[in-house]
Amino acid sequence: MKQIKIGAITIGQAPRTDITRDILPLLPDYMTLTEYGALDDMTYEEVMSQFAPSEDDEVLVSRMRDGRQAKFTERFIRPLVQQKIDQAEAEGVSAIILFCTGVFPEFRHQVLFIEPQPLFHAIAAKLAGNQKIGILVPEPDQVEQAYHTWGKSGISIEATSASPYLEFDKIVEAASFFKDKDLAFICTDCMGFTMEMKHRIQEITGLPVLLPRTLVVRILCEMFS
Structure with a gap:
C-alpha cells in the first residue's frame, strides 16, 4: 500500500510526544504522522499574557513543547489552528487529526478532518x-x-x-x-x-x-x- 501522510494539529506546541507514544504503535507502517502546533511560534510567557481567558470564555488547556501546561481561550487559538490546517493541506497530507476535544466553530478544510469532540x-x-x-x-x-x-x-x-x-x-x-x-x-x-x-x-x-x-x-x- 502507498504511504499515507497524516497531519496532527495540537492547540499547544509540537511535538506532542506525550500523545504520540500512545498512538504511533496503533498506526500501520504505511502511515506517517507530521505534527503542527498552533502555538509553535510563541513563548509560554506570550501565551499566558496574551491568550488568558476571561470569565465568559471557553477555556482550553494544552501542553507546551517543554511540558508545561498552558491555559487559554478558544477564540484566540481558533485562527492559529486554521493556519495549521491550511499549512498541512499545502504540504500534502491525506487527513488531519485535531489533538483537542474542545468545542470549535467549523474549520475550513479540503481533506478528511477528524475533530474529536x-x-x-x-x-x-x-x-x-x-x-x-x-x-x-x-x-x-x-x-x-x-x-x-x-x-x-x-x-x-x-x-x-x-x-x-x-x-x-x-x-x-x-x-x-x-x-x-x-x-x-x-x-x-x-x-x-x-x-x-x-x-x-x-x-x-x-x-x-x-x-x-x-x-x-x-x-x-x-x-x-
Whole structure:
C-alpha cells in the first residue's frame, strides 16, 4: 500500500510526544504522522499574557513543547489552528487529526478532518443510553463548562477535574470521585490523558474508560485500511 501522510494539529506546541507514544504503535507502517502546533511560534510567557481567558470564555488547556501546561481561550487559538490546517493541506497530507476535544466553530478544510469532540460526544451518547457518565476535565474552571457542553449533547454527567499535565496523584484522586457512583463509564475529556492514566482510572473505579486519543486514531485507521 502507498504511504499515507497524516497531519496532527495540537492547540499547544509540537511535538506532542506525550500523545504520540500512545498512538504511533496503533498506526500501520504505511502511515506517517507530521505534527503542527498552533502555538509553535510563541513563548509560554506570550501565551499566558496574551491568550488568558476571561470569565465568559471557553477555556482550553494544552501542553507546551517543554511540558508545561498552558491555559487559554478558544477564540484566540481558533485562527492559529486554521493556519495549521491550511499549512498541512499545502504540504500534502491525506487527513488531519485535531489533538483537542474542545468545542470549535467549523474549520475550513479540503481533506478528511477528524475533530474529536463531535465524534466523542456522539459515541458516548450511543454507548450511555439513558445512563449517566463520568467526565474528567483538566481544570476546575472547565467543570461547569463540561456540564453545559455535554448537556447540549443530551448526556447526563458527573464531572470533576485533574490535569494530565501536572501531578499523577491528582488523577488518582479524581478517579476516586467516580468510585461507587452509578455511571455507565468514564470519558477523559482531553487529548492529554494517557493510556497509563486510563488504566489507573479503570483500576480505581472498576468502570470502562473512553480515551479520545486512541479512539480517533482507530477511526483514522479504519478509514484508510
